[in-house]
Amino acid sequence: MNVNGIKCVLLDIEGTVCPISFVKETLFPYAIRALPDVLSTKWDEAEFRSYRDAFPEEYRSSPATLQAHVEDLTRRDVKVAYLKNLQGFLWEDGYTTGAYSTPLFPDVGPKLKAWRAQGLQVAIYSSGSVFAQKLLFGHINVDDTLGSKRQGVDGDAKTRGDSTGEGKATITTESATDDPSEKTDNASTIPKPKTEDMTSIISGWFDTTNAGLKADATSYTTIATALKWQPSEILFLSDNVHEVDAAIQAGMNSIVVDRPGNVPLSSEDQTRLKAIKSLESITLNLSN
Numbered sequence: 451m452n453v454n455g456i457k458c459v460l461l462d463i464e465g466t467v468c469p470i471s472f473v474k475e476t477l478f479p480y481a482i483r484a485l486p487d488v489l490s491t492k493w494d495e496a497e498f499r500s501y502r503d504a505f506p507e508e509y510r511s512s513p514a515t516l517q518a519h520v521e522d523l524t525r526r527d528v529k530v531a532y533l534k535n536l537q538g539f540l541w542e543d544g545y546t547t548g549a550y551s552t553p554l555f556p557d558v559g560p561k562l563k564a565w566r567a568q569g570l571q572v573a574i575y576s577s578g579s580v581f582a583q584k585l586l587f588g589h590i591n592v593d594d595t596l597g598s599k600r601q602g603v604d605g606d607a608k609t610r611g612d613s614t615g616e617g618k619a620t621i622t623t624e625s626a627t628d629d630p631s632e633k634t635d636n637a638s639t640i641p642k643p644k645t646e647d648m649t650s651i652i653s654g655w656f657d658t659t660n661a662g663l664k665a666d667a668t669s670y671t672t673i674a675t676a677l678k679w680q681p682s683e684i685l686f687l688s689d690n691v692h693e694v695d696a697a698i699q700a701g702m703n704s705i706v707v708d709r710p711g712n713v714p715l716s717s718e719d720q721t722r723l724k725a726i727k728s729l730e731s732i733t734l735n736l737s738n
């Protein structure tokens with residue numbers, strides 16, 4: 451698919467550059483498991499207070515109330531900024547200890563680098579916080595043998611505390627589980643996955659705090675203004691048809707990215723929208 455006159459590619463994250471399963475089955479459960487330790491040790495610490503106080507008052511009357519609310523929002527995948535900011539805070543240790551790293555779809559890294567080399571700007575727009583976006587792109591898994599989440603890696607406080615950079619993390623037995631209570635004490639160590647920091651390729655970072663909600667056309671106008679491009683000079687790629695519709699309404703070019711594990715596209719959406727299965731299908735020309 452050829453698109454002309456594009457100066458900037460704006461990408462969604464979940465279901466576009468990485469599988470939905472990485473977010474739902476690795477990142478979300480990690481945050482839920484990490485939270486009790488943070489609530490018991492950092493409840494009144496300056497480091498945590500701003501995340502806590504961003505929640506509505508009725509949900510921060512006690513650590514147990516906040517934990518229950520975070521679990522409920524996560525289960526319902528509510529994309530509210532105070533949850534997304536807290537998740538970014540909780541995910542940092544998981545990336546730095548090597549408990550997980552980002553499994554980009556194989557076409558993504560090479561294509562983003564090629565677009566940069568061609569002189570195009572690459573920017574991100576996700577419901578995940580800008581802080582979480584930078585963690586995600588700062589820890590791209592380049593080690594096929596280990597996968598994005600190491601078998602049996604313990605996601606609780608033991609592992610979270612190990613940010614020494616020694617290249618090891620505490621793990622349990624081979625039976626990986628998201629429930630720390632099901633883990634054994636049979637700890638051993640395996641090397642951290644090899645990762646690449648791809649943040650330098652990206653020169654625009656947008657979330658619901660600095661741009662607005664992803665299904666609102668005005669958010670895309672805000673982004674175009676911030677990037678100093680005409681909307682028509684931007685190509686937005688997302689798995690979500692409502693986001694694609696909003697971007698088109700704002701005057702951007704937009705294509706649906708239809709990845710394994712995504713919600714299947716209706717036949718109507720397949721007819722009315724452009725859709726691709728891999729970024730390899732896109733050829734961009736800076737001039738018209």
Ligand SMILES: CSCCC(=O)C(=O)COP(=O)(O)O
Nearest residue numbers: 462463464576577578582583
């Ligand atoms: C950037 S962090 C992980 C993604 C995330 O938390 C999320 O809600 C995904 O939202 P997206 O808008 O990228 O689909």
